[in-house]
Amino acid sequence: MSLLQSLKNAVRSRSIHVAYVNVGSCNGCDIEILACLSPRYDIEQYGIYVHNNPREADVLLITGAFSPQWEDKLKPLWDKIPHPKVAVAIGNCPISGCVFNRPETLVDPPVSKHIPIAAEIPGCPPRPTEIISTILSLAPIIFKDYEETKK
Amino acid sequence: MFSIIYYIREFLRPQWITTFFTAKTAPLVTPPYFRDFPELTDKECTHCLACMMICPAPDAITVVKREEIWRPEITKGHCIRCGLCIEACPEDVLTSGRILAYKKEEELTLKGTFHIEIDQSKCMGCGNCTVACPVNREIDPSLRSSGTSSSGEVIMRVDTGQNKVLHEEKCTGCKTCEESCSNQAIRVARVVEALQGVEE
Numbered sequence: 001m002s003l004l005q006s007l008k009n010a011v012r013s014r015s016i017h018v019a020y021v022n023v024g025s026c027n028g029c030d031i032e033i034l035a036c037l038s039p040r041y042d043i044e045q046y047g048i049y050v051h052n053n054p055r056e057a058d059v060l061l062i063t064g065a066f067s068p069q070w071e072d073k074l075k076p077l078w079d080k081i082p083h084p085k086v087a088v089a090i091g092n093c094p095i096s097g098c099v100f101n102r103p104e105t106l107v108d109p110p111v112s113k114h115i116p117i118a119a120e121i122p123g124c125p126p127r128p129t130e131i132i133s134t135i136l137s138l139a140p141i142i143f144k145d146y147e148e149t150k151k
Numbered sequence: 152m153f154s155i156i157y158y159i160r161e162f163l164r165p166q167w168i169t170t171f172f173t174a175k176t177a178p179l180v181t182p183p184y185f186r187d188f189p190e191l192t193d194k195e196c197t198h199c200l201a202c203m204m205i206c207p208a209p210d211a212i213t214v215v216k217r218e219e220i221w222r223p224e225i226t227k228g229h230c231i232r233c234g235l236c237i238e239a240c241p242e243d244v245l246t247s248g249r250i251l252a253y254k255k256e257e258e259l260t261l262k263g264t265f266h267i268e269i270d271q272s273k274c275m276g277c278g279n280c281t282v283a284c285p286v287n288r289e290i291d292p293s294l295r296s297s298g299t300s301s302s303g304e305v306i307m308r309v310d311t312g313q314n315k316v317l318h319e320e321k322c323t324g325c326k327t328c329e330e331s332c333s334n335q336a337i338r339v340a341r342v343v344e345a346l347q348g349v350e351e
């Protein structure tokens with residue numbers, strides 16, 4: 001492994017930029033993501049920073065059961081994120097549609113049908129600790145040696 | 152001038168520097184009272200299905216027989232951790248957080264009944280639901296394909312071209328009738344009562 005690569009690994013594991021998108025959730029999971037920003041959990045001590053701009057993001061958090069309006073919007077949004085990137089499904093909605101997945105509703109879960117999902121956090125909503133520990137354990141695995149394994 | 156010197160002195164204190172660089176918030180722990188996904192206790196499941204009937208999330212809990220033993224199984228990603236199955240189970244097979252403790256303390260029981268509603272402006276009296284209902288078929292095996300029946304004990308029957316509900320209290324909430332209706336005229340609703348204290 002080159003020196004440059006190990007440097008990149010070290011920097012990337014301490015600097016994770018996050019964007020989140022709500023594709024039709026009840027807001028419960030979004031509030032739990034918001035709670036991660038609070039002093040109680042303080043994600044910036046781990047180097048996680050919320051930009052909410054896909055062009056700058058490494059990790060995309062997805063909440064919601066995928067309403068029809070997102071059909072033509074989520075894929076372009078995912079394509080805007082520069083490599084290396086990873087998408088994490090937050091809550092039951094992107095996994096199964098949660099309580100909304102019933103006959104005669106318009107939701108179209110799971111979100112993994114539309115973009116590749118690397119990890120799923122079940123719960124309605126999941127605890128902030130579950131969200132943070134997932135990002136922290138996932139990001140280094142995905143981003144490690146990215147330039148070398150890409151070739 | 153003095154204040155600048157004061158600040159420099161303050162920020163050069165070894166204790167201040169060490170706390171500044173090593174400060175961490177409390178580690179990420181889940182408290183023991185957190186209402187997590189229900190887990191099994193060592194009590195025996197009697198396959199009464201009270202847990203499945205109360206569950207508000209589609210496909211979250213199923214009671215299955217594995218190695219000759221009935222057991223409820225929770226599907227993560229579907230279960231919303233509401234804890235209702237724990238409260239509803241008469242045998243205390245499931246547990247999570249403090250629910251079992253306060254269930255015992257408050258002598259809590261959940262009693263569920265089912266309410267059948269037929270929208271007469273949509274129902275065309277075909278009798279599909281009446282024939283499909285497993286409870287109906289058990290009560291009156293000679294139920295005709297048009298849904299008419301000579302028995303007054305059935306849950307519902309077609310009478311003078313209209314489907315009428317006779318014995319709502321016998322319904323088990325399986326919703327087979329809803330699925331067999333082509334007009335979505337029949338609806339089965341769960342009505343749950345929470346009771347506190349010992350029943351007389």
Ligand code: SF4
Nearest residue numbers: 025028091092093124
């Ligand atoms: S998983 Fe539950 S809390 Fe999260 S968005 Fe869906 S319904 Fe709301």
Ligand code: SF4
Nearest residue numbers: 206230231233234236
């Ligand atoms: S906790 Fe609630 S959602 Fe989960 S299985 Fe039990 S009743 Fe269903």
Ligand code: SF4
Nearest residue numbers: 196197199200202240
């Ligand atoms: S877990 Fe409890 S409520 Fe569910 S079927 Fe078994 S005994 Fe009945």
Ligand code: SF4
Nearest residue numbers: 284322323325326328
């Ligand atoms: S829900 Fe099941 S038991 Fe109740 S009326 Fe419909 S088919 Fe019969």
